Amino acid sequence: MSGQEQDYIQKAFDSNWIAPLGPNVDAFEKEIAKYVGASGAVGVSSGTAAIHLALLLLDVKKGDRIFCSSLTFVASANPILYQGAEPVFIDSEPETWNMSPPALRRALEDADRQNNLPKAVIIVNLYGQVAKMKELLELCDEYEVPVIEDAAESLGSSYFGKRSGNFGKYSIFSFNGNKIITTSGGGMLVSNHEDDLKKARFFATQAKDPALHYQHSQMGYNYRLSNILAGMGRAQVEVLNQRVSQRRKVFSYYQQKLGGLSGIEFMPELKNTFSNRWLSVLTVDPEVISIPQIINELEKENIEARPVWKPLHLQPLFEGKHFYSHGEEGMSVSEKLFNNGICLPSGSNLTQYDQDKVISCVKRCLLTVSAVNR
Numbered sequence: 387m388s389g390q391e392q393d394y395i396q397k398a399f400d401s402n403w404i405a406p407l408g409p410n411v412d413a414f415e416k417e418i419a420k421y422v423g424a425s426g427a428v429g430v431s432s433g434t435a436a437i438h439l440a441l442l443l444l445d446v447k448k449g450d451r452i453f454c455s456s457l458t459f460v461a462s463a464n465p466i467l468y469q470g471a472e473p474v475f476i477d478s479e480p481e482t483w484n485m486s487p488p489a490l491r492r493a494l495e496d497a498d499r500q501n502n503l504p505k506a507v508i509i510v511n512l513y514g515q516v517a518k519m520k521e522l523l524e525l526c527d528e529y530e531v532p533v534i535e536d537a538a539e540s541l542g543s544s545y546f547g548k549r550s551g552n553f554g555k556y557s558i559f560s561f562n563g564n565k566i567i568t569t570s571g572g573g574m575l576v577s578n579h580e581d582d583l584k585k586a587r588f589f590a591t592q593a594k595d596p597a598l599h600y601q602h603s604q605m606g607y608n609y610r611l612s613n614i615l616a617g618m619g620r621a622q623v624e625v626l627n628q629r630v631s632q633r634r635k636v637f638s639y640y641q642q643k644l645g646g647l648s649g650i651e652f653m654p655e656l657k658n659t660f661s662n663r664w665l666s667v668l669t670v671d672p673e674v675i676s677i678p679q680i681i682n683e684l685e686k687e688n689i690e691a692r693p694v695w696k697p698l699h700l701q702p703l704f705e706g707k708h709f710y711s712h713g714e715e716g717m718s719v720s721e722k723l724f725n726n727g728i729c730l731p732s733g734s735n736l737t738q739y740d741q742d743k744v745i746s747c748v749k750r751c752l753l754t755v756s757a758v759n760r
């Protein structure tokens with residue numbers, strides 16, 4: 387927390403704007419939209435709800451197809467299932483770990499041939515790194531397929547000078563507890579289409595028709611953000627840039643201390659992009675050490691680390707769904723990253739003392755195994 391959150395929350399209490407909505411929500415929406423350079427935003431209860439609203443705005447229905455990055459958190463794709471639509475998963479490419487343009491091209495060509503283009507492409511910006519938007523947006527434009535930018539992990543990042551959260555027809559953010567700024571729980575739908583944002587507000591407040599009485603002609607949802615939580619969000623926006631530099635500092639310290647070890651590679655940062663480095667992620671050479679080995683060693687020291695997201699095309703939930711891989715043969719890029727990738731402790735408040743402990747533990751693991759292998 388920044389320390390200013392309670393001021394905003396107190397103001398909400400003093401003015402009795404507890405629920406529903408209120409001035410903190412309005413201001414928080416404007417602040418986020420301004421930050422990313424978009425014309426407007428709708429504050430909602432979660433990032434997942436924001437993705438769901440984006441699909442509703444695109445009129446996604448049963449049987450429709452949605453293309454989605456495979457290497458991501460399940461929340462990117464769950465709303466596809468809410469709508470009874472069919473996800474098709476697209477592999478990563480090695481330079482950003484995000485959606486592969488050649489894989490997307492093949493998927494779009496096939497879909498076009500079958501006269502079955504997707505209703506949307508959900509492009510995820512993994513761990514803060516923005517995807518290869520130029521190539522991906524060009525392809526989506528060519529086939530006139532709208533893009534939903536899942537920027538849940540990339541608030542504060544930019545691509546060729548443009549901030550993440552303004553690349554899709556709709557972009558979404560999450561303010562869940564683990565994200566770079568948080569409202570404890572919350573999300574935002576961002577767009578330059580004012581009419582659509584109005585419609586999103588309608589769907590997010592039980593689709594109440596304009597009438598004196600309670601009148602409903604469409605199915606709606608209860609997805610709006612509380613004025614109390616939006617107060618937290620406003621205080622968090624004030625420290626967003628500071629959080630980004632803290633996270634980048636954590637990343638570069640790891641890189642400086644561990645980058646020289648053989649068998650370790652850090653998540654790249656594409657030229658002309660700026661990652662918020664939400665999490666510090668690296669891959670190891672599987673011939674040297676395995677991810678479970680490192681995670682177990684860290685756990686012995688009470689240090690929590692996690693593998694990279696398990697690709698959605700490998701999840702039992704999505705068994706049998708179509709998948710387009712980056713290369714024509716061999717293991718997919720996303721599966722390789724999953725097998726060999728680890729997210730190290732990356733909190734904005736990580737002390738150098740604690741970070742040094744993580745670093746020496748990882749070093750010890752590598753030195754031990756390389757001694758054994760010798």
Ligand SMILES: *Cc1c(COP(=O)(O)O)cnc(C)c1O
Nearest residue numbers: 432433434459461462538560562
């Ligand atoms: C966190 C996250 C979401 C979902 O956000 P919630 O606010 O937790 O619903 C969606 N996509 C990605 C990539 C995320 O990391």
